[in-house]
Amino acid sequence: MSEELSLSSLTPAQPRKERKRVGRGLGSGKGRYSGRGIKGQKSRSGSHKLPAGFEGGQMPIDMRLGKLRGNTSADAMPIGPFRTYSQPVNLRDLEQRFAAGDEVTPETLKAKGLIRKLTVDVKVLGVGELSKELSVSAHGFSMTAKKKIERAGGTVTWLRGAPEAPRPRKRRGPGSAAPASRGDGEDNDSDGNGADS
Numbered sequence: 001m002s003e004e005l006s007l008s009s010l011t012p013a014q015p016r017k018e019r020k021r022v023g024r025g026l027g028s029g030k031g032r033y034s035g036r037g038i039k040g041q042k043s044r045s046g047s048h049k050l051p052a053g054f055e056g057g058q059m060p061i062d063m064r065l066g067k068l069r070g071n072t073s074a075d076a077m078p079i080g081p082f083r084t085y086s087q088p089v090n091l092r093d094l095e096q097r098f099a100a101g102d103e104v105t106p107e108t109l110k111a112k113g114l115i116r117k118l119t120v121d122v123k124v125l126g127v128g129e130l131s132k133e134l135s136v137s138a139h140g141f142s143m144t145a146k147k148k149i150e151r152a153g154g155t156v157t158w159l160r161g162a163p164e165a166p167r168p169r170k171r172r173g174p175g176s177a178a179p180a181s182r183g184d185g186e187d188n189d190s191d192g193n194g195a196d197s
Contacts (some may be wrong), residue, residue, distance in 0.1 A: 085121070086121040086140060087115045087117070087122050092127055094130060101132075104135065104138075121140060122138045123140035124145045130154070138159060
């Protein structure tokens with residue numbers, strides 16, 4: 001018959017593992033240096049909270065390697081430390097919340113509950129169909145959204161100005177000559193003294 005349950009017979013469902021008590025005398029096995037050894041960086045407090053990739057103070061490998069173009073450069077907008085954020089609004093939301101002839105602005109979008117903040121830019125995306133004539137003012141438009149709004153008879157207003165069209169890249173054809181190298185190839189016949197040999 002099992003023992004009657006009482007406060008004196010309660011035991012945890014899983015046995016507890018007592019923590020290691022260091023610095024409690026030489027006889028404990030973890031006294032004096034408390035298992036850290038003698039001197040050195042790893043015997044100091046905070047030495048086990050070093051960041052990943054720390055190499056003891058020498059120049060870490062991520063700083064020794066060459067720097068390439070990528071998402072941490074200042075001109076790699078909107079990625080990296082200069083990332084810009086925008087609140088997306090789809091055309092299907094405008095179709096449901098606005099009537100024909102309404103003016104869509106960040107203020108009206110916030111009043112309808114489609115965006116949260118007026119301090120963050122608004123970008124209109126082209127998900128869904130639009131059958132109403134709306135005057136939409138936003139900070140950004142996808143190409144699909146712009147076409148659908150104008151196709152429905154509406155107008156598009158860029159609050160920060162329309163973006164510039166990207167410049168077409170010049171591609172060198174197979175028959176075009178490579179640019180001439182800048183060098184002193186014409187003067188290679190001289191002997192270095194300015195007189196011809």
